Amino acid sequence: MRKLSLKLGIIFFITLFCIETFMMFFLHASLTNSRVEEELASLQARGNSHRTILEQNFNKETLAHVVLMESEETTDVVVTDYKGTILASSQPHPEIKDMIKNLNGIVPYEGRILQDNWQEVQAIATISPIQTQQTTIGYVFMFQNTDSIHALMKRLNKHFLIVGIVSGLVTIAVIIVLSRKLAEPLIQMKEATLKMSKGDFTVTLSPNGKDELGDLSNAIQLLSNELNHLRQERKEFLSSIAHELRTPITFIKGYTDILYKRDLTGHDRQKYLAIILEETNRLSRLIKDLFDLAKMDENSFVIEKQSLSLHAFFISIEAKLSPAFQEKDIHFVVCCEEGLTLWADEARLEQIMINLLNNALTYCRPGDTTTVNVKEINGVLTIVIRDTGKGIPKKDLPFIFERFYRVEKSRSRALGGAGLGLAIVKELVQAHGGEVMVRSEKNKGTIFELSFKGVEADENHFMH
Ligand SMILES: Nc1ncnc2c1ncn2[C@@H]1O[C@H](COP(=O)(O)OP(=O)(O)OP(=O)(O)O)[C@@H](O)[C@H]1O
Ligand SMILES: [Mg+2]
Known part of the structure; x- marks a missing residue:
């Protein structure tokens, strides 16, 4: 179940672990180096200051004084003449002989570091030359035991270990929480889609933000x-x-x-x-x-459009339906200006009109009036079918174009009909690139308005 969160967690952990380890090593090395450099610089400075005193008075008394100063400190001093003979020392350091031998040339006046590899030697060391009138008359060797540096490193390592363990644990905890949080919605979605594939569509997913x-x-x-x-x-x-x-x-x-x-x-x-x-x-x-x-649903319904003369079309509609209206004693008036044409499929437009007028016929009482008005205003052709029949209640209006929707739920025989007429009207009007609108008031009447913008030039039109 938690495979994804585990994978994410491991990737996060490895990445963070590498970054943390690298940073720790880097920090550790730079801390150590700067500490050792500090020690060396102060040792060198100390040697140089002894050298200055000795340059002023290079005699036994001053030598004894210098040695006395160092005997109390963690550092040691050894003073030699220019050949390497020890003149005074606070601690014996036999390695001086080798150091003198390996000097290789002139020691700069500001001195030089002789031993800085604190991990391998017992003491780090510097040398400062004693000069009078540009001639070297001796050397001040300074030594500092590396024990203090080792102790410092031990402490530093201990601190780093503690910090490493704590940050590792915190990282793991954060990763567990985060990867779970990331994987949780995915797992939820997987379960939801599985449920849907089994036919259960009652899925509720908790909102997951805007990402x-x-x-x-x-x-x-x-x-x-x-x-x-x-x-x-x-x-x-x-x-x-x-x-x-x-x-x-x-x-x-x-x-x-x-x-x-x-x-x-x-x-x-x-x-x-x-x-x-x-x-x-x-x-x-x-x-x-x-x-x-x-x-129509399959898009295999062919509309064969042609330029249709509306005047003739509506005369034929009137002729076809008048007897039915007369029989029910309903006034039926059709008004269509001459010369109007519409790019339409005649049979389908007739189907639209018959469906709408059949409704008017069904839902009008004797003495009511049904009128059809055809006009073109600003390039928009409108066909308005108005009746003074029983009207449609407001609450039903939004649904009357739905399949099988009827206001009279009883489906009485007298006002029979399956409730498909208007659904077909809507589809057909849309297939002609038009729109159908309805306005109605209960017990006052109903108005259906079809509007067709412009005249399309394509020959055959498949429904979409
Ligand atoms: N002119 C109208 N006056 C009053 N009610 C109407 C009118 N036209 C439609 N209706 C209401 O809208 C509903 C849906 O009409 P529609 O033409 O889709 O179905 P129908 O006439 O009941 O059945 P069918 O047309 O399939 O024979 C009707 O049942 C009717 O209640
Ligand atoms: Mg109908």
């Missing part, structure tokens, strides 16, 4: 919500289809049974056959509508 991980987690959350919504929609869609199919089939089956079993009069027979025919028509219309919508 890339947060974005990924939001995207997964969005995906799961969307899938959940789709599944819900599919469920509703299927149950609506089942319901819509069941009702006419129940009718057809019932009346066929009656016709089959009972001895009926010719009049009754006609009546029942008419019902069966009506239900069969309803079924075939429903199936055609569903088929159309399925094709």
